[in-house]
Amino acid sequence: MRFAILLAPEAVEDLRKLRAGERAAVKDALETHLRNHPTKTSRSRIKRLRGLARPQFRLRVDAVRVFYDVSGSTVEVLAIVPKPEAESWLTRYGNPR
Numbered sequence: 001m002r003f004a005i006l007l008a009p010e011a012v013e014d015l016r017k018l019r020a021g022e023r024a025a026v027k028d029a030l031e032t033h034l035r036n037h038p039t040k041t042s043r044s045r046i047k048r049l050r051g052l053a054r055p056q057f058r059l060r061v062d063a064v065r066v067f068y069d070v071s072g073s074t075v076e077v078l079a080i081v082p083k084p085e086a087e088s089w090l091t092r093y094g095n096p097r
Contacts, residue, residue: 003070005034007077014080022064026080029061034068038075054078054095058086 007015015023033046038057041048047058055067055078065086068077081089 001036001073003035003038003073003075005030005075005077008079011077011080018064018080022062026061026064026066029059030066030077033059034075034077038068038070049090049094051096052090052094053097055090 015026018026033040038046039048040046041057045060047060049055049058049067054069056069057067059066059068063083065081065083066077067079067081067086067089068075070076079089079093
């Protein structure tokens with residue numbers, strides 16, 4: 001099953017801020033991992049976030065973290081942040097259960 005990928009306005013802005021190489025890697029990872037199997041967790045690439053109702057998942061792309069939710073056949077990308085900013089982003093915007 002193919003999933004539709006929707007980027008929140010904040011995620012679009014985050015994507016624009018990345019360097020060209022990082023932006024290309026993120027776009028490729030979105031197509032590769034989130035288009036077909038967004039909930040398939042792995043040891044390093046995709047993790048389900050514990051204790052949070054939103055975002056549900058994190059995708060690792062080199063030094064960038066992509067936070068997203070899955071609802072039905074739609075993947076909503078909430079944010080694309082550099083690794084050093086990921087913890088503060090989760091603290092500020094993550095919704096605990």
